Amino acid sequence: MKDQKELMNLPHKTIERLSQYRRALLICVDEGRTHIYSHEIAKIQHITPVQVRRDLMLIGYSGTLRKGYNISELINLIGTIIDSEKVTNVALVGVGNLGRALIKYFNGKRHKLYIAAGIDINPEKIGKDYYGIPCYGPEDMERIIKEKDIRIAILTVPVQNAVESAQRLVDAGIKGIVNYTNKPLNVPSGVYLEEYDMVTTLEKVAFYVKLGEMEKGKD
Amino acid sequence: MKDQKELMNLPHKTIERLSQYRRALLICVDEGRTHIYSHEIAKIQHITPVQVRRDLMLIGYSGTLRKGYNISELINLIGTIIDSEKVTNVALVGVGNLGRALIKYFNGKRHKLYIAAGIDINPEKIGKDYYGIPCYGPEDMERIIKEKDIRIAILTVPVQNAVESAQRLVDAGIKGIVNYTNKPLNVPSGVYLEEYDMVTTLEKVAFYVKLGEMEKGKD
DNA sequence: AAACTTTTGTTATAAAAATAACATTGTTAA
DNA sequence: TTAACAATGTTATTTTTATAACAAAAGTTT
Ligand SMILES: NC(=O)c1ccc[n+]([C@@H]2O[C@H](COP(=O)([O-])OP(=O)(O)OC[C@H]3O[C@@H](n4cnc5c(N)ncnc54)[C@H](O)[C@@H]3O)[C@@H](O)[C@H]2O)c1
Ligand SMILES: NC(=O)c1ccc[n+]([C@@H]2O[C@H](COP(=O)([O-])OP(=O)(O)OC[C@H]3O[C@@H](n4cnc5c(N)ncnc54)[C@H](O)[C@@H]3O)[C@@H](O)[C@H]2O)c1
Secondary structure, three states: OOOHHHHHHOOHHHHHHHHHHHHHHHHHHHOOOOEEOHHHHHHHHOOOHHHHHHHHHHOOOOOEOOOEEEHHHHHHHHHHHHOOOOOEEEEEEOOOHHHHHHHHHHOOOOOOEEEEEEEOOOOOOOOOEEOOEEEEOHHHHHHHHHHOOEEEEEEOOOHHHHHHHHHHHHHOOOOEEEEOOOOOOOOOOOOEEEEOOHHHHHHHHHHHHHHHHHHHHHO | OOOHHHHHHOOHHHHHHHHHHHHHHHHHHHOOOOEEOHHHHHHHHOOOHHHHHHHHHHOOOOOEOOOEEEHHHHHHHHHHHHOOOOOEEEEEEOOOHHHHHHHHHHOOOOOOEEEEEEEOOOOOOOOOEEOOEEEEOHHHHHHHHHHOOEEEEEEOOOHHHHHHHHHHHHHOOOOEEEEOOOOOOOOOOOOEEEEOOHHHHHHHHHHHHHHHHHHHHHO
């Protein structure tokens, strides 16, 4: 395995792409393939083959000339880089429509990340299982985080509860948050935060579609 | 309004941030504020004040010294840049858990983007409304896209239907796709594609959490 | 077996993005 | 009224990211 220094120096974009490469490679394994060329990975990811080779160079993986990369080896190597050694447990806070969609989508996809608990305020949900994941009440949050050694939380509560929930998660010792609520959060340094908003994605698409049409109209 | 040349030259990241600024500004308006400083926007977005001012410079907006930026003016200007003049209609293909969460989240948030139709194969869903949006069968897809002048599609079908659905959307003249399925797609040039996978987001967070812990363990 | 092809791996260059430096200008206050 | 301040706006620089160029190797073709 690469040592810490090297991991730290990997570009952020490379980390993202490694995750995406693995996703694509896992699909290839399912299709029964054993090797893949850089230009094939590139096509799947909508990037250039050089970009792929450069990323793989950075993580020190070598393919075979004219044969490409060994898919399962590469999957394993990506695992040693981006995964922790032990399973990292995740809590999903707010077991609503989005939360359930995420649990269903995520669990089982990766070996080293596991949504180990749902947290919801709705009494009808507490005590139930959702796609095999037990749902607890907010009063148990701190305890469950400790007991299950949960490091990361996904936040899918209604927006008006976002700030309070995030604060409690941070206080309970969470080290990473993925925030899907409409409210940008502030967390202390030492807590890694990612936010995603589909409105931005859609607006970006709409902008470039508009630009494309203006371009065409010009002719 | 900025002319096309200028729009085209805006950095992609600036486009994303403009969307995010607007989201934050709309919250500020709700809170009754009229002006905001670059450092306040920056704090919300987890970026630097210089970045904010630079973006606003690029779109030609000027604030008032020691008073900051006029929030509603800025919201309007961002609108003239990233929105189209007319409402852009969007179709949501796959009215499942994720699809419904997205409809509920999205509609009403923006004036110039509207999810105008759901498409689903499930006979129980066809003909029903979801959060006010009518759901049609796949056999009506092409007709509805034409009738409602739908330009953009959000893809939330099961992964095994992703490729076929995307092909039909492209054939029907869709100009932009947001793909949430686990299958990376290929679209012809002229169709703008964005893909999002929460697994990548979560893995990225997990990686930096791991790095943070290795860092600490070092001391 | 020599020339060609295809693919990897690396270094060099270019492009994009972020940051820093600094000039400017109202406002406050000594 | 002038010095200090707090904010914007712009240009310069640095950093990050992506692309291009090219060398090397293994196979293929002639
Ligand atoms: N970022 C995006 O792209 C995106 C997309 C869709 C929805 N959203 C947002 O995600 C959130 C969830 O959306 P949804 O459609 O699932 O809503 P939902 O109402 O179906 O689910 C919210 C859940 O949170 C629970 N809850 C409320 N307060 C809580 C608390 N204090 N602690 C724990 N659980 C609590 C509710 O009981 C409910 O089950 C909303 O904030 C929504 O705006 C974001
Ligand atoms: N990218 C992400 O982060 C993310 C997160 C969650 C889910 N997903 C993916 O999003 C998709 C939807 O997830 P979900 O939980 O809502 O699943 P779901 O099964 O609840 O919904 C899928 C819907 O698509 C409909 N459908 C099936 N075939 C169709 C077709 N040919 N045309 C139109 N509709 C069709 C089904 O009837 C169903 O209503 C899945 O592919 C899932 O893997 C992605």
